Amino acid sequence: NAGVTQTPKFQVLKTGQSMTLQCAQDMNHNSMYWYRQDPGMGLRLIYYSASEGTTDKGEVPNGYNVSRLNKREFSLRLESAAPSQTSVYFCASKSITDTQYFGPGTRLTVL
Amino acid sequence: AQSVTQLGSHVSVSEGALVLLRCNYSSSVPPYLFWYVQYPNQGLQLLLKYTTGATLVKGINGFEAEFKKSETSFHLTKPSAHMSDAAEYFCAGTSAGNSGYALNFGKGTSLLVTP
Numbered sequence: 001n002a003g004v005t006q007t008p009k010f011q012v013l014k015t016g017q018s019m020t021l022q023c024a025q026d027m028n029h030n031s032m033y034w035y036r037q038d039p040g041m042g043l044r045l046i047y048y049s050a051s052e053g054t055t056d057k058g059e060v061p062n063g064y065n066v067s068r069l070n071k072r073e074f075s076l077r078l079e080s081a082a083p084s085q086t087s088v089y090f091c092a093s094k095s096i097t098d099t100q101y102f103g104p105g106t107r108l109t110v111l
Numbered sequence: 112a113q114s115v116t117q118l119g120s121h122v123s124v125s126e127g128a129l130v131l132l133r134c135n136y137s138s139s140v141p142p143y144l145f146w147y148v149q150y151p152n153q154g155l156q157l158l159l160k161y162t163t164g165a166t167l168v169k170g171i172n173g174f175e176a177e178f179k180k181s182e183t184s185f186h187l188t189k190p191s192a193h194m195s196d197a198a199e200y201f202c203a204g205t206s207a208g209n210s211g212y213a214l215n216f217g218k219g220t221s222l223l224v225t226p
Contacts, residue, residue, distance in 0.1 A: 004154075033213055040120070042201060042216035043155075050211045058213060090154060092214075098143050098162060098205070100214060102154040 002026055004103035006091050012109045013081045021076040021106050023091030029101075031094040032074040034058075034066060036087040037105075043090060049074055081110045113138040113206040115185075117217030125225050130174075130189040132220050134202030137183060142204045144185040145214065146176055149199040158200075161185065172196070197224045 007022045025032065030051045035043040045058030049068040063085060065077045078085060086109050092100040118133040136142050143162045147155040159170025166178040176187045185202060199221050203214040 031211055033211070035214075035216075040218055042218040043203075043214070044216070045210070045213045048211040048213050056210060058210060094212065098212060099145075099157055099160060101157075102147075104154045 004091055004093055004101050006089075006103035006106050008106060009104065010107045012111065013078075014111050015082060017081050018077070018079050019081065019108075020078075021089055021091075021108075022073070023075065023103060024073045025091075025093040025101070026072065027093060027095065027101065028071070029093035029095055030071070032068070033092045033094070033100065034064075034074070034076045035090045035092065036060065037090060038087050046076065046089075078108075081108075083110045086110045113140070113142050113204045113209055114215050115144075115202050115204045115217045117200075117202050117220050119220055120218065121221045121223065123223040123225060124192045126194055127191050130187070130192045130196065130222065132187040132200050132202075132222065134176075134185045134187065134217060135183050136185060136202075136204050138204065138206050138208070140206045140208055142206045143212075144176075144178060145203045146170065146174070146185075146187050147201045147203060148172075149201065149219075151198075155201065158187070192222075192224045194224050194226070197222055 033048045034046040047066040052071045089106045091103045145160045146158040161178045169175045202217040
């Protein structure tokens with residue numbers, strides 16, 4: 001039982017490059033989330049998906065897009081990376097008891 | 112919508128001393144409240160949560176928290192700190208007013224445990 005997995009673990013991009021962060025969960029959860037973590041800021045919600053086929057913006061969605069490919073997978077795409085998107089990105093899924101389970105994170109640096 | 116505030120970005124305690132990490136919430140509807148711990152370069156691990164029922168919640172690793180509606184607080188405590196407790200701690204909350212029950216996080220408290 002892997003829980004929530006994320007790939008890649010680390011990534012360095014140049015300004016303007018694009019990339020997709022992958023997330024998958026094997027707990028059959030309906031809701032999935034993408035957060036970013038910045039020093040002194042806690043975690044902030046980028047996008048969420050309440051169920052397969054639906055996605056909605058969170059607090060800081062600008063510069064990002066998401067896809068809920070199926071119930072297991074929820075990807076985050078940066079179309080044109082900017083230095084302000086340097087951060088640690090966490091994916092999470094929520095159980096029916098309202099507990100969110102987090103992946104190990106992706107550390108992204110944009111030069 | 113629901114929000115949380117953690118008081119103190121850094122807390123230092125001696126090994127064996129009481130750990131107290133403070134969290135206050137604001138919500139117009141009954142909140143669900145959580146404490147997560149993050150060790151260096153790792154993801155977040157749930158320590159404990161309050162949804163409904165008993166206001167004193169016990170979690171893993173000897174931690175507990177008490178939901179106090181009158182004080183809008185959900186402080187995290189542990190009677191005796193261990194060196195392995197050194198980590199970043201996040202208080203988080205959600206409610207029916209939050210998007211998809213997404214969590215609102217405090218800014219975190221870094222716990223240092225000294226010998």
